[in-house]
Amino acid sequence: MELDHLAVTCASLEEGAAWAEERLGVSLDPGGRHDRFGTWNRLLSLGPGLYFEVIAPEPGTTPAVPRWFGLEEAGAPRLGNWIARVPDLDAALAAAPPEAGEALALARGDLSWRVAVPPDGSLPWGGAFPTLIRWASGLHPAERLPDRGVRLLSLEVGHPRAPRLKALLSGLDDPRVTFVTADHPTLRARFSTPKGEVEL
Incomplete structure (x- = not known):
């Protein structure tokens, strides 16, 4: 198991992208659409094999199934999900x-x-348990994104059952990821950026 990407969830892609760009100090790159779920995104490289996305419902879409990533109840931009x-x-x-x-x-x-x-x-466990993914054909979105000098320094995952969560994810051997006991599910990430360290 490896960290694949982090997701900012929000009701408006334009608002979410502006929120992330203001904080990280770099531009996000075009992403794509997910027709099954009626969502679209913007992307940012975090180095080899890792990226950052802002994802939101696409206006005018009415998917036949509930939108993923908890986006049926999307609100203000927040670090809402991590994907392994x-x-x-x-x-x-x-x-x-x-x-x-x-x-x-x-x-x-x-x-x-x-x-x-x-x-x-x-979102599984309120976003504390990662969305699990398996890419096919060896292609990965991070390989196609320009390097804007942003890197993930740490990801703190909070949950009332943090020890159980850590045990369930024992296959994730990444020193950047830590689990802490919290009253409710939380995600906190630190990044190095061209303007210094930033926390979301």
């Missing part, structure tokens, strides 16, 4: 709590992937 890639999604889901969701196959252009999504579109 695994070599075998079916095996990872067999070992994960049921809230992790069900594997779905998605594609956009020459990118294809399988991702775990709860049927109601909610």
